[in-house]
Amino acid sequence: MATPLNTAPNYRQDRLRQLRAFCFTAEAGSISRAAERLDVTQPSVSLQVQALERDLGITLFERRGPRIRLTPDGEALYAEAHKLVEAIDGLAGRFAEGNRPLDSGRLDIGAGESSTLYLLPPTLERFMDQHPNVQVRLHHLSVGELMDALRQDQVDFAVGAILDMPDELRYRAIYSYGLSLITPPDHPLARRDVITMRDLAGQDYIIPPQNMTTWRLIKLVFQQHAVRYRVRLEVGSWEAVKRYVGLGFGIAIVSNVCLAEDYPGIVVRSLPEVFPKRTYGAMSRQGRFLSPQARRFLEMIRPDFFEPETVSATHRRSRGETPGFIAADGVDAV
Numbered sequence: 001m002a003t004p005l006n007t008a009p010n011y012r013q014d015r016l017r018q019l020r021a022f023c024f025t026a027e028a029g030s031i032s033r034a035a036e037r038l039d040v041t042q043p044s045v046s047l048q049v050q051a052l053e054r055d056l057g058i059t060l061f062e063r064r065g066p067r068i069r070l071t072p073d074g075e076a077l078y079a080e081a082h083k084l085v086e087a088i089d090g091l092a093g094r095f096a097e098g099n100r101p102l103d104s105g106r107l108d109i110g111a112g113e114s115s116t117l118y119l120l121p122p123t124l125e126r127f128m129d130q131h132p133n134v135q136v137r138l139h140h141l142s143v144g145e146l147m148d149a150l151r152q153d154q155v156d157f158a159v160g161a162i163l164d165m166p167d168e169l170r171y172r173a174i175y176s177y178g179l180s181l182i183t184p185p186d187h188p189l190a191r192r193d194v195i196t197m198r199d200l201a202g203q204d205y206i207i208p209p210q211n212m213t214t215w216r217l218i219k220l221v222f223q224q225h226a227v228r229y230r231v232r233l234e235v236g237s238w239e240a241v242k243r244y245v246g247l248g249f250g251i252a253i254v255s256n257v258c259l260a261e262d263y264p265g266i267v268v269r270s271l272p273e274v275f276p277k278r279t280y281g282a283m284s285r286q287g288r289f290l291s292p293q294a295r296r297f298l299e300m301i302r303p304d305f306f307e308p309e310t311v312s313a314t315h316r317r318s319r320g321e322t323p324g325f326i327a328a329d330g331v332d333a334v
Helices: 015-028 031-038 042-056 072-089 091-098 113-130 143-151 213-224 238-246 292-301 311-318
Strands: 061-064 067-070 106-111 135-140 157-160 169-177 179-183 204-207 230-234 252-255 267-270 278-285
Touching: 015 031, 015 042, 015 072, 031 042, 067 072, 072 091, 106 113, 106 143, 106 292, 113 135, 113 157, 113 238, 113 278, 113 292, 143 157, 143 278, 157 292, 179 238, 204 238, 204 252, 213 252, 213 278, 238 252, 278 292
Parallel strands: 106 135, 106 157, 204 230
Antiparallel strands: 061 067, 157 278, 169 278, 179 252, 179 267
């Protein structure tokens, strides 16, 4: 009697595919988003992960509604597997890019407003002077647009400030800036040497777009300290904020990144220490191969960018804290 053919996919024979499905799911935090990245169906990703769990005799994910989380065994496997998957998936790119001279090709950088206007120009100038034949494209994007561009590989990397970092992105802090109060010269707070939270209450504020990361942080501090305030005017950029403060429309709290140069018509005052520093860093998609041009640019921003982080820094990141990095306003940042 003939033995019937097994027409079901033999997932055990393709361990790399299993590991890729597992790693993409771990980074995306959901089967559906992993399937989108892999350009396959959700059932296909589920079957790959289930086959891997059966083969290894372990449970890789805790499933809670639409979101899933790695188990301790899953975390241990991901620590080993993602390096293998990234190395194999990046082979073609490494060989292709390795045969090109550094002084050619293209570099796509995503950036928010602060990074575009204040952080990137000095490094861009040096990079373009040293590599004039590299075609550089600087994409000015909102936070949501940055995330989409990174996930869809529309940019090599992005530079900006993000409050909620998705698991599928890798991040390395580069800059740190404090926050300051700016007022018109004739405002009562302009004559104060020390500003308190009580001083900030009941004032008329000029604010940037409310989806900006810095404003979200300021608003959170106000909520935590029960500070009531009035939004007098919402404008489209930090430069517009400074302009309308100088014209006497109100006061504002801004990142020191936009105060690197003297601006006529405004007075700058320090804020209480309850306002945390703003951190700006470079982000790329987990598993994305970075071209020599991208690596060179990131090393120009921070020479130790690709060196392994210290154990203590990695531990702080696992607890949701920011590791040590370059402080851009003269104060050590952690």
